[in-house]
Amino acid sequence: MEILTSAAGLQAYTENIRCNGQRLGLVPTMGALHEGHLQLVRAARESCDTVVATIFVNPTQFNNADDFRLYPRLPEADAGLLAAAGCTALFLPAVEEIYPQPTVLKFDFGALEQVMEGAHRPGHFNGVATVVSKLFHLSRPHRAYFGQKDWQQVAIVRQLVADLSFDLEIVAYPTIREADGLAMSSRNRRLTPEERAIAPQLYQVLQAAARRIRQGMLPAQVEAQALAELQQQPLFNTEYFAVADAHTLQPLAGYTPGRAVVLCLATHLGAVRLIDNVVVEL
Numbered sequence: 001m002e003i004l005t006s007a008a009g010l011q012a013y014t015e016n017i018r019c020n021g022q023r024l025g026l027v028p029t030m031g032a033l034h035e036g037h038l039q040l041v042r043a044a045r046e047s048c049d050t051v052v053a054t055i056f057v058n059p060t061q062f063n064n065a066d067d068f069r070l071y072p073r074l075p076e077a078d079a080g081l082l083a084a085a086g087c088t089a090l091f092l093p094a095v096e097e098i099y100p101q102p103t104v105l106k107f108d109f110g111a112l113e114q115v116m117e118g119a120h121r122p123g124h125f126n127g128v129a130t131v132v133s134k135l136f137h138l139s140r141p142h143r144a145y146f147g148q149k150d151w152q153q154v155a156i157v158r159q160l161v162a163d164l165s166f167d168l169e170i171v172a173y174p175t176i177r178e179a180d181g182l183a184m185s186s187r188n189r190r191l192t193p194e195e196r197a198i199a200p201q202l203y204q205v206l207q208a209a210a211r212r213i214r215q216g217m218l219p220a221q222v223e224a225q226a227l228a229e230l231q232q233q234p235l236f237n238t239e240y241f242a243v244a245d246a247h248t249l250q251p252l253a254g255y256t257p258g259r260a261v262v263l264c265l266a267t268h269l270g271a272v273r274l275i276d277n278v279v280v281e282l
């Protein structure tokens with residue numbers, strides 16, 4: 001596996017791939033890799049000739065300085081995992097390589113970013129859209145792979161691709177979970193053993209809420225009951241629990257047959273902020 005550290009190096013490498021008629025898959029990450037990331041690489045490997053993974057802890061998408069500072073960074077271990085999963089090249093740039101000068105770009109995703117992560121992490125999706133646009137421009141992949149664990153991020157990236165006419169296909173891959181249901185996340189490494197033991201309750205609350213939706217309970221009641229359940233665990237400090245249209249991400253007053261619903265939550269557990277979601281097909 002090649003390791004590329006410069007933007008020009010990534011451009012040259014991917015240009016060569018395209019000139020050879022090969023299909024290129026891109027897997028953007030922030031590193032501290034786990035099985036969720038590696039499944040994205042394997043999925044890319046199945047349908048593309050070449051897979052480039054990127055590891056970049058993108059400063060512009062963090063709205064909390066400690067979260068950025070403490071984000072796990074394990075580039076050597078990550079490189080070994082990527083090579084074993086069939087990744088062809090790793091792009092591992094320094095901040096100055098991506099941001100040679102401070103960026104002034106401003107995106108506006110309208111209603112899509114006025115809820116959930118967008119509402120609770122000011123500037124987050126502006127930073128995500130900025131770095132994802134740069135990665136798409138530099139590498140021009142045929143396909144780019146994202147995880148459904150970041151459901152709203154996938155919706156934002158799809159909007160970005162449509163609005164800027166990026167000539168690529170977005171593949172959204174299902175959330176990979178630990179055996180006890182906890183969604184895999186790089187931030188899980190920062191949980192204490194006590195916090196890690198209760199963290200799977202988040203998925204249990206989501207599943208119970210999904211059952212109530214299938215039984216016809218109205219969204220507002222589902223949200224209230226889930227928030228009450230989360231409050232019963234004193235270590236959870238919940239930012240939101242939302243029942244929304246799975247595509248527009250807007251809050252729902254009721255259900256429409258054939259329209260999928262997404263249940264999303266964000267909770268602080270000690271010093272760590274976790275998100276998760278489940279989708280209910282109606």
Ligand SMILES: Nc1ncnc2c1ncn2[C@@H]1O[C@H](COP(=O)(O)OP(=O)(O)OP(=O)(O)O)[C@@H](O)[C@H]1O
Binds near residue numbers: 146173175176184187
């Ligand atoms: N459990 C998972 N299952 C499937 N995809 C995942 C999972 N976790 C992360 N991904 C996807 O991997 C890509 C890179 O995510 P990222 O590097 O932020 O990892 P992460 O584990 O979500 O970390 P954190 O949530 O702590 O930021 C994103 O597209 C993300 O949605």
Ligand SMILES: CC(C)(CO)[C@@H](O)C(=O)[O-]
Binds near residue numbers: 028029030058131
């Ligand atoms: C897509 C991404 C790599 C952009 O920094 C990040 O938001 C992530 O890891 O989900």
Ligand code: BAL
Binds near residue numbers: 061062150
């Ligand atoms: N996986 C989402 C990236 C972030 O939390 O900043």
